Amino acid sequence: MQNQIHNPNLARYVMQSSDVISDLRINIFEEGHDNVIWYKERFLGDNEIIEHVVHNQTSTICWTIHKPKRGWYIRIRAPSFPPGVAISLLPIPRTSPSYTDAALSLSCLTNAPSTVIHSPSTSKMSIDSASTVHSYPPTPPPASITITPPTPQSISARLEEISPSPIAVQKRASRPQATQFLLAPHSTSHIPGPHPGEQTSFITRALSMFKNGRPSHSASFTIMPLGRPSPQPPGSGHRISQIVPMTPTPLLTFHDRTPVLTAASATGLLEIDRAEERILGVDTSFWIAVALAYWEFLEDRDSYLAAVSD
Numbered sequence: 001m002q003n004q005i006h007n008p009n010l011a012r013y014v015m016q017s018s019d020v021i022s023d024l025r026i027n028i029f030e031e032g033h034d035n036v037i038w039y040k041e042r043f044l045g046d047n048e049i050i051e052h053v054v055h056n057q058t059s060t061i062c063w064t065i066h067k068p069k070r071g072w073y074i075r076i077r078a079p080s081f082p083p084g085v086a087i088s089l090l091p092i093p094r095t096s097p098s099y100t101d102a103a104l105s106l107s108c109l110t111n112a113p114s115t116v117i118h119s120p121s122t123s124k125m126s127i128d129s130a131s132t133v134h135s136y137p138p139t140p141p142p143a144s145i146t147i148t149p150p151t152p153q154s155i156s157a158r159l160e161e162i163s164p165s166p167i168a169v170q171k172r173a174s175r176p177q178a179t180q181f182l183l184a185p186h187s188t189s190h191i192p193g194p195h196p197g198e199q200t201s202f203i204t205r206a207l208s209m210f211k212n213g214r215p216s217h218s219a220s221f222t223i224m225p226l227g228r229p230s231p232q233p234p235g236s237g238h239r240i241s242q243i244v245p246m247t248p249t250p251l252l253t254f255h256d257r258t259p260v261l262t263a264a265s266a267t268g269l270l271e272i273d274r275a276e277e278r279i280l281g282v283d284t285s286f287w288i289a290v291a292l293a294y295w296e297f298l299e300d301r302d303s304y305l306a307a308v309s310d
Contacts (some may be wrong), residue, residue, distance in 0.1 A: 011277075013037070013270040015254075015295070024095075028288055031269070038062070038285060040292050053289040056193075063289035074104075074293050076286075089183065089293060098226060102301055103184040104294060105226075110179040111281035175205070179280070180226045183294045186253070219256035219268065219298050224248045225292065251276045252287050254295060266299070 018024070028038040036056040043050045051065040053096035066075040066086065075086035089104045098105070225248060255269040271289055272284065 003039075009274050011272045011274050011284070012273070015266075015268045015270055015292075016155055017266045025290060027211055028270070031141060038288055040065075040289075053285060054291065055285065062283075065289060065293045074297060076106075076289055076293060089290075089297070092182075098182055100184050102298060103182060104297065105180060105182055106290065107178050107180045108282065108286075109176045110225075111279065139210040176281075181219060181251070181290075182226050183223050183290070185221045185298060219254070219258065219266070219295060220289075221254050221294060221298060222250040223252040223287065223294070224250045225276075249273060251280070252291055254291055268295070 014029045014031050015026060017026045024042045026040045027036045028040075029035065032038055038050050038053055039056055040053050043052070047069060049067045049069060051067075052061050052193070053063040053065070054061055061079055064077050064079070066077065067073065076089070076090040077086045087106055087108050089106050092103050092105050093100045200291045227248075251273055255271070256266075257268050258266045270288070272287060277284065277287070
């Protein structure tokens with residue numbers, strides 16, 4: 001495992017599939033620990049392939065991933081969802097400014113303010129997918145109804161609602177709303193090249209060329225919110241930020257670490273930005289389920305494309 005600079009703001013999880021092909025189970029460990037936190041297992045329904053994302057310690061099904069036996073869709077559900085309600089992973093139209101090869105999107109309820117990229121395709125996609133996801137956490141707890149005499153504090157709060165202060169506006173801005181996310185492959189070298197002056201053997205160089213010659217986006221990817229750029233560094237000019245839009249900070253990054261010539265198993269590292277996750281207010285298990293669904297899509301994208309063309 002490659003050495004990495006420790007970043008306390010990143011939660012790191014190891015994804016590892018079973019060596020038994022018929023098992024089709026994928027385990028998620030916290031990096032540096034042997035205990036399985038979540039695992040995904042597959043079942044066949046009458047018309048669907050259904051995968052359960054299970055919290056290992058409590059044997060609780062957190063999320064289910066649904067795919068048809070014929071055709072194409074990817075839908076994620078929680079056991080608490082009403083019938084027919086799901087969060088869909090959708091292809092991005094080629095006309096969208098967010099389009100990249102093999103990219104998908106989803107829209108889900110979060111506590112973070114969102115500004116959707118406005119274009120005919122992305123706007124329609126946001127509306128279509130957001131219309132089915134307003135029935136799950138994060139949901140603020142219902143306020144208890146009490147009847148009490150007015151106090152100076154309650155009168156002041158009421159006046160703030162009539163003439164809102166910056167604090168009141170900030171509180172209202174944290175209400176759950178639909179946020180759009182981009183799931184896209186990212187290109188990095190699978191094996192780092194030699195340092196200047198470093199001597200390497202012919203076999204090492206050949207192995208590096210072979211592995212890095214594969215499409216580098218075959219299984220590595222990022223998940224990031226759309227329309228929420230990274231904070232502008234101090235001293236950077238406002239005009240420059242208008243000309244060159246700043247890249248959003250990934251909420252989740254998956255690094256493919258599957259060894260070369262390995263067919264029966266796969267492994268990788270999931271990194272989740274803790275600060276971004278706290279702002280969004282959605283449970284970690286959801287992002288794990290989304291990552292597993294998208295990773296499987298990238299691994300078998302040719303079959304998905306064939307199903308769409310049927």
